[in-house]
Amino acid sequence: KGDGYAYCSACDVHLKLTAGKTDLKRHSGNKKHIGNSKAVKGLSSLSSLMVSKTDNDVKEGELRLAGFIAEHDLPMSIADHLPKLMKTVCKDSKIAEKIKCGRTKVTGMLTNVTGKESHEQLLGLLREHKFSLIVDESTDKGCVKHLCMVARVIDNDSVRDFFLTLIPLKDATAQTLYNSVVKFFTENNISYKEHLIGFTADGANSMLGAHNSLSALLKADVPHLFIMKCICHSFALCASNACLKLPRSVEDLARDIYSYFNCSPKRIGELEEFQVFTNVKPHKILHPCQTRWLSLHMVVSRLLEQYEALKLYFINAVMVDRFIATETILQRLSNPFTRLYYLFLDFVLPIFNNINKLMQSESTQVHVLYHSVSCALRTVLDCYMRESYLSKTPLKQIKFRDPGNFKPLEEMYLGVKVGTELRSRQYDRQDVNSFRKSCLDFLIEAASDI
Numbered sequence: 001k002g003d004g005y006a007y008c009s010a011c012d013v014h015l016k017l018t019a020g021k022t023d024l025k026r027h028s029g030n031k032k033h034i035g036n037s038k039a040v041k042g043l044s045s046l047s048s049l050m051v052s053k054t055d056n057d058v059k060e061g062e063l064r065l066a067g068f069i070a071e072h073d074l075p076m077s078i079a080d081h082l083p084k085l086m087k088t089v090c091k092d093s094k095i096a097e098k099i100k101c102g103r104t105k106v107t108g109m110l111t112n113v114t115g116k117e118s119h120e121q122l123l124g125l126l127r128e129h130k131f132s133l134i135v136d137e138s139t140d141k142g143c144v145k146h147l148c149m150v151a152r153v154i155d156n157d158s159v160r161d162f163f164l165t166l167i168p169l170k171d172a173t174a175q176t177l178y179n180s181v182v183k184f185f186t187e188n189n190i191s192y193k194e195h196l197i198g199f200t201a202d203g204a205n206s207m208l209g210a211h212n213s214l215s216a217l218l219k220a221d222v223p224h225l226f227i228m229k230c231i232c233h234s235f236a237l238c239a240s241n242a243c244l245k246l247p248r249s250v251e252d253l254a255r256d257i258y259s260y261f262n263c264s265p266k267r268i269g270e271l272e273e274f275q276v277f278t279n280v281k282p283h284k285i286l287h288p289c290q291t292r293w294l295s296l297h298m299v300v301s302r303l304l305e306q307y308e309a310l311k312l313y314f315i316n317a318v319m320v321d322r323f324i325a326t327e328t329i330l331q332r333l334s335n336p337f338t339r340l341y342y343l344f345l346d347f348v349l350p351i352f353n354n355i356n357k358l359m360q361s362e363s364t365q366v367h368v369l370y371h372s373v374s375c376a377l378r379t380v381l382d383c384y385m386r387e388s389y390l391s392k393t394p395l396k397q398i399k400f401r402d403p404g405n406f407k408p409l410e411e412m413y414l415g416v417k418v419g420t421e422l423r424s425r426q427y428d429r430q431d432v433n434s435f436r437k438s439c440l441d442f443l444i445e446a447a448s449d450i
Contacts, residue, residue: 001014004016004017005017006023006024008027008033009040010033010036010037010039010040011027011032011033011036015027054094054095054098055098057095058095058098058099061095061096061099062099062100062101062105062109063109063113063114065079065082065083065099065101065106066079066101066106066109066110066114067110067114069082069106069110070110070114076103076106076107077103078103079101079102079103079105079106080102080103083096083099083100083101083102086099087099122151122153122162122164123188123190125153125154125155126151126153126188126190126195127189127190127191127195129153129154129195130153130154130195130196130197131151131152131153131195131196131197131198132151132152132153132196132197132198132199132200132226133149133150133151133152133181133196133198133199133200134149134150134151134152134161134199134200134201135147135148135149135150135177135181135199135200135201135207135214136148136201136202137169137172137177137204137207144168144169145168145169145170145171145172146166146167146168146169147166147167147169147172147177147180147181148163148165148166149164149165149166149167149181149184150162150163150164151164152198165184167180167181167184172206173206174206174207174209174212174213174214174216174217175212175217177206177207177214178214178217178218181214181218182221192221192222193221193222196218196222196225197222197224197225197226198225198226198227198228199215199218199225199226199227199228200227200228200229200230201214201215201229201230202229202230202233203229203230203233203234203237208227208229215227231359232356232359232360235352235355235356235359235450236352236356237449238352238446238449238450239296239349239352239446241445241449242442242443242445242446242449243296243345243442244445245438245441245442245444245445246341246345246438246439246441246442247341247438249332249338250338250341250342250345251288252332253303253329253332253333253338254288254299254300254303255287255288256325256328256329257285257303257310257329258285258286258287258288260325260326260329261284261285262285262287268284270313271309271310271313274309274310274312274313274316275306275309277309277312278308278309278312280305280306280308280309281305283302283305283306284302285302285303285306286298286299286302287299296345296349297345297346297349297350297353300342300345300346300349301346303342304339304342304343304346307333307339307342310333311330311333311334314326314329314330314333315330317330318330336425336427337427337431337435339421340418340421340422340435341435341438343415343417343418343421344414344415344418344439344442346415346417347414347415347416347417347418348380348383348415348442348443348446351376351379351380352376352446354372354376355372355373355376358372373450374395376450377395377447377450378390378395380443380446380447380450381398381400381443381447382413383412383413383414383443384406384407384412384413384440384443384444385398385400385405385406385407386405386406386407389405400444400447400448401444401448406440409433409436409437409440410436412436412439412440414436414439
């Protein structure tokens, strides 16, 4: 207002100065001014609201840090410590000094920033381009089942697979699966009847049944839809069906031994003493899991590795505990043909595992699939069919169930270890023939399914 006044920006008032500096001291001491001053200190200046290049670099650094954690499946808790490590290592970096992102902020960025942006970009691709759908339902122990959807679509002139969504399900019937898929496409404005050209899933009836299944219902909406069954699952079923031709006690023994030691540190500790005595590595007993296609061979190999230690353990367990379960396991372990069956499986199962690994390759393998599967089938046929017949007959025309083309039982090839075992010990001829016939049934079924 003039030379005789002062202006307080905190209180937004003009002060009349009668005593000069004394008036300013008196005003700065009252409660109103003190409260206003504290409030003003928390306000940002106009210049501070301008985003500098360094601030943009810091934000980019935080986003890249969050993306790195997500890409490599690292725990979110690592974000509480990684920025501190960067500041310690990069002491002369202004960007590293300003990065502040803990697990809460990283989770928020992945969920609400990069995750949403990537999802919107993917939905945009599906609205404009043709795509294929890959689905599977969860088989975990959770109370709620989920339907996982993966989209295969062209992105920047290359075909890529993208995780699309995870849909919770009350039940896994074909109609529920179909309703969930259609609802997702409808809510996101994706014309699946025009753009969906391919569909694949595992071999479950609700997915790929001939009549009432998810594939059948989608086929009714999209007549030109190309449907393909999971080839990895198909070859796993080849091995599974062939194993049914062997005595049931072979698989039951593997499950019983696992169940006996599972969740019992005391028994595992006792087994380690016998492992040390027999000079074998203290490896755990594995579980033959139906939903892990490559697990059966690992289970068989582990049992063969631990066979003598297990046998001694259960001899002691029968004398000490006298449980029916231990007596049954010991009886099967003492049967020499149980070990022969495991040796045969140790020889033949890698044939299926190698095909399965090839099918699960992330690189293009379509140019070698026919040759690889043909070699696998030829290997199976060589075990029990005459060489003179195989060498003159095209693979597709071989009659693999015709006994006239079989080798004699004693000439069948069941692996080096089985042949060595049969020659090194004296076995009952009738039991050996029964063993060989079971292995022959396995090979015939395997060839048929392949």
